[in-house]
Amino acid sequence: MKWMQIKEEHLQLILDWRTSGVVTRYMYTDIPYSMGNQWKWLDGIRKDKNGYYWVISYREELIGFISITAIDWKNKRGFWNFYIGNMKYAMLAGFLGPYMYNYAFIELGLEKLMGEVMDSNEGVLKLHLKQGAQVVGKMEHHILKNGQWHDVYLFEMTKERWEEVGQKYKKYVAEVIL
Template identity: 25%
Template sequence: MSGQPAGGALTFIEPTEDHAQILLDWRTRPDIADQMLSRVPYDVERQKEWLRRSQERDGYVHRILCVDGVPTGHVSITVIEPAWGIATIGVLMGERAGRIGAAPLNFAYMLNHVFFTMGLRKVVNHILGTNSPRLLKGQPMIGYRPVGVLKRQVVREGREIDLHIFEMLAEDWLVVRDRFRVYQDMDGREWR
């Protein structure tokens, strides 16, 4: 298999200001905003400015995830410790097509990008406890090691939320990546 799983062709495109409205709508939708660490004001011009600034940031890579050419979500890689080669990954699925079929395999493209294209050594992710229990339970199946839970770490509108921490080293990904049969990064480069 050439790295394209069944269930809809996945592609990743660089966001432009033309994506500001759809990104803003996704990022401020209550069911999505509740799962994000930061709040985004509903302001299209501010969203466009964020997109312009993002293009100039070192250590930040983001893409619009498309299923069969249709935008369905936003994914990002942020280098949080450049000297140590550590990044964090963000995934926002704005449309149902981003949550079914092959689209949930977006992480494989992202991890290939982190470890091969960017040459980093580790990913550390923080996931709010308000996310789906399936998402939290699925992290070890992808190859992440649970580090722990920061109890009541995040406070939102008076509600205290646990923050789950997961990590993966490059060698951990090498052990499990063959089971997903995705060898491309987000830009379509093949890494065998």
């Protein structure tokens, strides 16, 4: 699995993924289908000193998006996010946690990664728990999406906990191309 820095040639594909119903139903926001906004977004992430953003490649095919955002370098923590846009590879979502934890804790030296999952995304929440993350909070009626309120679960993984529960995932090391 490769993670590649986002470039201009990825913008159309990311926009198509991000505005597809299969992806956007689990996102907080619905974005307009606009290449102009994509160019602004790319400019913003290129300037972001507290985030990393990649497209995911598997077997030479682009399959999704993954990021670490809101990194607090002093306290060595950040949030991670992902989605699979190519549904042919949806099952690979289950492997992204170990790849991310290994990268964040070993390569970046972070001490904690956090994430948020809407209540409607039960599969992803179960996945995080299965890999050892802990739910540390529930924000009730946090997101209004399509006229319906959703709770959001906050989960976290510490480096120390990953060293205990992540032993079986040591081989999951992404090739990160910056």
